[in-house]
Structures are given as structure tokens and as C-alpha cells.
Amino acid sequence: MTESIDLSKGQETPTSPAVSSSSTLLNVDDIEVRYGTIRALKGVSFHVNEGEIVALLGANGAGKTTTQKTVSGMLRPSLGAITYDGKRIDGIPAHELIRLGICHVPEGRHVFPRMTVHENLEMGAFRFKKIDQTDLDNVLEMFPRLKERYKQLGGTLSGGEQQMLAIGRALMGKPRLLLLDEPSMGLAPLVVAQIFEILRDINNSGVTVLLVEQNAAQALGLADRGYVLETGEIVLEGTGSDLLADDRIRAAYLGEEIAAS
Amino acid sequence: MSQSENWVQQLPQNIIIGLEQGSVYSLIALGYTLVYGVLQLINFAHSEVFMAGGFGSYLVVNGIVGHRHMTGVMVPLTVLCGVLSGALTGAAIAWLLEKVAYKTLRRSGAPKLAFLISAIGASLFLSNLAGKLFNRLPNNAFPTYFDINHQLFKIGNAKVTLIEVIIVGSAVVMMIFLDRLVNRTKLGRGIRAVAEDAPTAALMGIDIDKTISRTFVIGGALAGAAGFMFGTAFGVSNLMGFTPGVKAFAAAVLGGIGNIRGAMIGGLILGQAEVLIAALPFVGAQWNDVISFVVLVLILLVRPTGILGERLGRAA
Ligand SMILES: Nc1ncnc2c1ncn2[C@@H]1O[C@H](COP(=O)(O)OP(=O)(O)O)[C@@H](O)[C@H]1O
Ligand SMILES: [Mg+2]
Numbered sequence: 001m002t003e004s005i006d007l008s009k010g011q012e013t014p015t016s017p018a019v020s021s022s023s024t025l026l027n028v029d030d031i032e033v034r035y036g037t038i039r040a041l042k043g044v045s046f047h048v049n050e051g052e053i054v055a056l057l058g059a060n061g062a063g064k065t066t067t068q069k070t071v072s073g074m075l076r077p078s079l080g081a082i083t084y085d086g087k088r089i090d091g092i093p094a095h096e097l098i099r100l101g102i103c104h105v106p107e108g109r110h111v112f113p114r115m116t117v118h119e120n121l122e123m124g125a126f127r128f129k130k131i132d133q134t135d136l137d138n139v140l141e142m143f144p145r146l147k148e149r150y151k152q153l154g155g156t157l158s159g160g161e162q163q164m165l166a167i168g169r170a171l172m173g174k175p176r177l178l179l180l181d182e183p184s185m186g187l188a189p190l191v192v193a194q195i196f197e198i199l200r201d202i203n204n205s206g207v208t209v210l211l212v213e214q215n216a217a218q219a220l221g222l223a224d225r226g227y228v229l230e231t232g233e234i235v236l237e238g239t240g241s242d243l244l245a246d247d248r249i250r251a252a253y254l255g256e257e258i259a260a261s
Numbered sequence: 262m263s264q265s266e267n268w269v270q271q272l273p274q275n276i277i278i279g280l281e282q283g284s285v286y287s288l289i290a291l292g293y294t295l296v297y298g299v300l301q302l303i304n305f306a307h308s309e310v311f312m313a314g315g316f317g318s319y320l321v322v323n324g325i326v327g328h329r330h331m332t333g334v335m336v337p338l339t340v341l342c343g344v345l346s347g348a349l350t351g352a353a354i355a356w357l358l359e360k361v362a363y364k365t366l367r368r369s370g371a372p373k374l375a376f377l378i379s380a381i382g383a384s385l386f387l388s389n390l391a392g393k394l395f396n397r398l399p400n401n402a403f404p405t406y407f408d409i410n411h412q413l414f415k416i417g418n419a420k421v422t423l424i425e426v427i428i429v430g431s432a433v434v435m436m437i438f439l440d441r442l443v444n445r446t447k448l449g450r451g452i453r454a455v456a457e458d459a460p461t462a463a464l465m466g467i468d469i470d471k472t473i474s475r476t477f478v479i480g481g482a483l484a485g486a487a488g489f490m491f492g493t494a495f496g497v498s499n500l501m502g503f504t505p506g507v508k509a510f511a512a513a514v515l516g517g518i519g520n521i522r523g524a525m526i527g528g529l530i531l532g533q534a535e536v537l538i539a540a541l542p543f544v545g546a547q548w549n550d551v552i553s554f555v556v557l558v559l560i561l562l563v564r565p566t567g568i569l570g571e572r573l574g575r576a577a
Contacts, residue, residue, distance in 0.1 A: 074460060098466040110461040112454060123454055126447070127466035173466070 024083075025050040025177060025208050026071065031080030031090070033063075033070050040066040042232040043080070048177070053199070053209040055219040055240065058229035059252075064212040065107050067229070068179050071210065072104035073097040084177070098127055101176030105183065107212075109166040113155025117146050120154050120165055124172030131172065139168040142198055160191035167195070171202070178202065181212045196222055220244045264542035273419035275536045281425045281494075283532020284432035288487035289509030290516070290524035291439060292355070292480030298456035298519040299476045302373065305380035306362065307484060308506020309387035310355045314485025315492035315501055316395055317350025318343045322406065322489075331407040339406050340427050343489040351485015352478045358383055359477040364470070392499035409493060428490045435483055436525050442479070443521055452476055456519065504550065508535075511557045517567030526568060531556060 026048040033041040041063050048054045056064050069075045071082060073094035082090040089097060094104070103124075111120050121139060125131040140147045143164040149157060154165060163183055170178060180199070184192040196218055203209050213219035220226055220240040228236035228249065236248065243249050289311050296304045322343045331339050362383040366375050409424035443449035454462035455472045463469055488497075491505060512531045516523025534556045539546050560568065 072464065074463070094460075094463040095466050095468045098464065104464050106461060106464065110458055112457045112461070114457055115453065119450070123450065123462075123465045126451070126454075169465075 023050050024048070025052075025085060026210065027081075027083040028067070028071065029081045029083070031067075031070060031077035031082065033066050033075055033077050040232055041070070041077070044229070044232070044234055045080075046227045046234060046237070048208060048210050050208055051203075051206065052224045053203050053211060053222055055216075055223035055226035056210065056212045056229060057214070057216045057219060057226055057243075057249075060214065061231075062229040063232045064229055065181055066232075068104065068181050068210065068212055069106075072102055072179055074104070098173055101174060102179065103170040103173045103175035103177070104179040105166045105170045105181065107181035107185070109159075109162045111154035111157070111162045111165045111169070113153065115154055116151050117149050117154065117157070117165055118151065120169050121146075121172050124169035127173060132174070135172055135174065139171050142171075142201070143168050160187050160195075163187060163191075163195060167198070167202075175207050177208045177210065179210050179212075182214060183211070184213060184215045184218065192218065216249065217244070220249075268540055268542065270418075271540055272537075273417050275540050276533065277416070277419055277421060277425060279533035279536035280529070281428050281532070282535060283512075283529040284429050285487050285491050285505060285528075286509045286512045286531050287525045287528025288432055288435060288483045289505060290513040290528045291436075291521065292484045293510050293513040294516070294519055294521060294524040295452070295476050295480040297513070298521075299452060299459070299473050300363070300376075302363075302376050303380070303510065303518075304358075304363075304477075304480075305377065306358055306383040306387060307355075307480070308502030308509075309384050309391075310351050310358065310481045310502075311484040311488045311491070311506060311509075312391060312497075312499065312502035313354040313387065314347035314351035314481075314488025315497040316391055316488075317485065318347035318489035319492060319497050321346035326406050329406070336407045336423070340431070343493065344431055344486045347489030347492075348482040348486040351481040351483070351488060353481070354387070355477040355481020355484070356474060358387075358481075359474055364474075367473075388499050388502065395497075396499060424490075424494050428494065431486065431490065435486060439479070439483065439521065448472075448475060508550075508553050511553050515557050515560055515567055517569040520567065520569045523567055523569035530568075 024047050028044060028046050030043045030045050031041055032039060032043055044063070044067060046054070046056075056067060058064050066075065070077055070090070073089070073092055073096070077090050080090070081088060084097075084100060084102065087100075089100070089102075112123060115123065121136060122131055125135070145161050146164055146168055149161060154162065157165060167180070167183065183195055183199070187195070192215070199209060199211070200222060211219055211223060220243050223240040225239050226237065226243045227234050228243070236243065236246065238246065289307065292307045292310065293303060296302060296307070322339060325342060326339060362379045363376060366379055407423070409422065411423040412420045413423055413426055414421050441449075443452060451462070451467045451472045452475070454465060454467055455469055455476075459469050462472070487505075488501075491501065495501075508531060509528060512527035513524045514527070515531060516525070516527025531553055535549050535552050538544055538552045538556075539549050544552075564570075
């Protein structure tokens, strides 16, 4: 199934993850983000290499969503720099950044509730003159549930189906860097496993992934590397397996999950 | 009762008059509802966009036609010229209004109340400006380019006049056009996406500012065209926007604010209610304006989100 899905099609520089894993696609350098007087991010730095899956972990309120929104252009950093594919992108609004292949699956899915599954997928390809039939076929093959619900309104789908739709919609925008904000939130374990498997497939097709999760065990199992955020600062970083083995992580985030799995 | 027999007898004629009024309300109501959809904001200066369309088309049509009397094929051409010039003026004023009165506030993240005050200010400004500029025109009635009361045909014993056909006909064409635009074009999908969830629409590559601006332009064009029709039937003045504007607003709320088909239906219902209730024995035309709001209140008591609900609006 994975081999038949080529999501890198149509990009200027199709990349195979194995070759380019050393080149930095996204570099976030010491950014500060404020909501009014509240400093939500206090100098956050990290990078994502082309072809990688990088996990951003942390407790509720740590600043994960803020970080992703800043990368996708929904928020502007008050200090610091964001570089993508060698170009400064901080301050560029979201609707322009998507043209560079930065596609964001926001926290809480945000499918368009009064649009059908089909229309939602069309919205994902809004930046293109016409929707790419091959992309659409690929998404529907990846998420057969969406095919069954094709004419149904987004708002009437189950949580898992909405998450699939949100991911499918982002894929219609031909992402080079896919941002996902807590795709496992509120979903049954079986559905989460399914979605994580699909994320692996998407990554294997050449898409770089920045994954925000509270579900640390599952995210680190998938990710090449990870960062841990705490009240607006990166406190820990390492490869997925290193972090999984780290006592502090185990104590802070994995206590229950490890016992359960 | 001879009076109630009268009412029944006049029913067909009154339905036609109600349709004429309702069409104008619907066209204006669409502007309120479109803007509410994308901004969750009532554009109280919209009635002045309607007024501007009235004056714009007056100046253009009068400039071209002068005092000549149009007959035959020249009548639809004159109407087309009036509708287009009214729509263009309305679109231009609405575009400007959004730039000056709203966009600046949006940029600075002002609270909703600021928008309301800005809207009222813009409304007073436009209305007074039009008063200064145009109230010394020869007369405030549209010159009679053609015989608006010319009887075209009869339905039963009800007369259907030229102006009624023009108003209802153009309104229907414009509403079908808008429905297509919103449901079938990319611009329309952009407007719907911004109305449902603006931040997510931006993530899809939609420029929210541009979409809002275009929404104002579309709503302004419809109101401006309605200004031409209303002006042709009843004359133009700098205060002509107030009453139809308030009623169209009521119509938009009646149909479900933010809901496009709701605005169309709301306007038509209000037009009928006004004429038919005013024609009842012991009521009378002086109650016209009261009736609209009684109908509005009664329907909102039963259906607080309007007849069709807030469909374009944010659902979550
Ligand atoms: N719109 C907002 N206005 C003010 N404060 C906010 C807003 N969004 C988030 N915050 C604050 O910023 C901090 C980081 O939030 P967030 O990025 O959502 O964290 P996470 O996604 O890790 O749960 C929290 O303290 C939160 O209360
Ligand atoms: Mg979050």
C-alpha cells in the first residue's frame, strides 16, 4: 500500500528520506511568542531534517500548539527566527506558507463541519487551480472510511473519522512538511494505532513530519527524534529511543502508558 | 363582512406587491447575511450602500438617457444600465467601507463594540454626504425614463406592471447567480470556509482579508442594484436606506443570519407579511413598519436562530 502512495509528486524537489535526512528542512531559532503580555514560548530552538519524524512532547499548556502555530504562520514570533528550506519564513502568514508545502493539521481537527467530506478534501487543495485526482485517489485509498462517508457533512463524522479527514485534507495540499497537533486526542487506542501507522506511511512517501503529542510513548515509538517542552522552554531532546529510555521522561509522561502497553 | 371579502379579493394583487417589496428586502438582506457569515458582525452601514446604489444609478442613467422617454427594446437596456451602475456603485462603496471602517479595526484586534460604532459612524457619514451632494438635484424622484406603471399582463384580476416584473425578475436572476457563486465557484468556497472556520481557512491557503473584502463587494453589488430598483419605483434620497435597511436586517435575522437562502426567504416572507397584514380590516398601511418587527419577534420566539438557522455561521 505504501509504495503506491506517492505524495511527493508535484513538489519542486522530490526527496527520498534516506538521501536527504542530513539536510535541515526547518530550523527554529530561539523564538519567543506572546499572547498579549503572556510569554507562551521563552526562546524555543529545534530543527527538523528533511525526511524525519520529529516529536514535540510536553504536558498540557507547555507551548506545543503555540510552537506549531508559529511554524505554520498562524502566529508571529516576537523574537527569534524560523528558517524553512533555507529561507526566513517567520512573519509570513499561514495562507502564503502553505504554498511552500507547510501543511498544518490543527489541534481539534477543525474539519469544516458544514461541508461534505468531498468538499473538505477539495478545500485542502484550495491553493491549486484544480484538485489532483491522483492525490484524491491516494487519500481515499489510505482512508477507506472517508470514501464511505464521501457525501456526509464533516460535522457528522466520528472523532476518528474527522481526524482522518483532517489529515487527508492536509495531504491534498501536497505537504513537504506536515504539522500534526495531537492527532491521537480523544481517540480509541485502536484508531490511534491505525493513524500512527498511516503517519509512518506518509513519512515513508517522503513527507517530513513534525508531530505534537501528549501521548509520549506512541509518538516516540514513531519519531526519529523528539523534544520535550516545559512551560515554554525545551528541557530535553534526543532520539526517539533515547527519550523513551530516559528516566525523567518515564517518570513524567510515560508512567501509565508503559504499564498499560 | 365586506371588509374581509375585500381582503380576499385584493389578495392576488397584494401578493404581487408583497413580492416586489420582498425582492428588494431579500437583495439587501443578502449583504447583511454574507458579511455576518464571514465576520460575525452586522454591517449597519449596509443601508447606505443601498442608498449609494440608488444615487449612482440615478447619475449614470440620467447622464445617458436624460429626459428622453424609453420604449420597446430601450426599456430593458435602460434597466440593465441601471442595475449594473447601481451594482457597481454599491460594490465600490462597500469595498471602501470595509477598507476604512472595518479593516483597520480588525488589524488592531478591536472589540466587537468598536465595529458597531464604526458602522454607525460610517452610516451617518455616508447619508449626510449624499445629502450634501445630491439633495439639490432637480427632484429626488427618478425621472420617468419609461412608464413604470405600464400594465404588462393580468393574473386573474391582478395587474402586473412593468416595474414589478423588472424588480422581481432581476432579483431572481441575481439570487440564482449568487447561489451558484457561493456553492459552485472557488471564491464561493473560500467565503464558506472563512464563514465556517476562518483560521482553518487560512491554513488551506485562503487569504482571509481578500475574502472578506470580496464578500463586502458581492453584498454591496446586490444592495446597489436593489437601490436602483427601489429608486426607480419610489425615488431616491439620502435617507432612502434607513427603512428598507432596517427591514432587510430583520429579514436576514428572520431567515437565520449568516444563511444565504434564509435571507432570500426572510425577505420574501417579510414583504408578504407587511402587505397582507396591512391590508387586513382595522390594520392599515401606517402599521407597515410595526408589522415587520412583530413578525420578526414572533418567529424568533419559536425559532431563535431564524427560519433556516445560522447555516453559514460558525458551528463549533
Ligand atoms: N489564545 C491564547 N491567549 C492567551 N494565552 C494562550 C492562548 N493560547 C495558549 N495560551 C497559553 O499559552 C501557553 C501554551 O499553550 P499551548 O501552546 O496551547 O500549549 P499546549 O499545546 O502544549 O497544551 C499556555 O499557558 C496557554 O494558557
Ligand atoms: Mg495543544
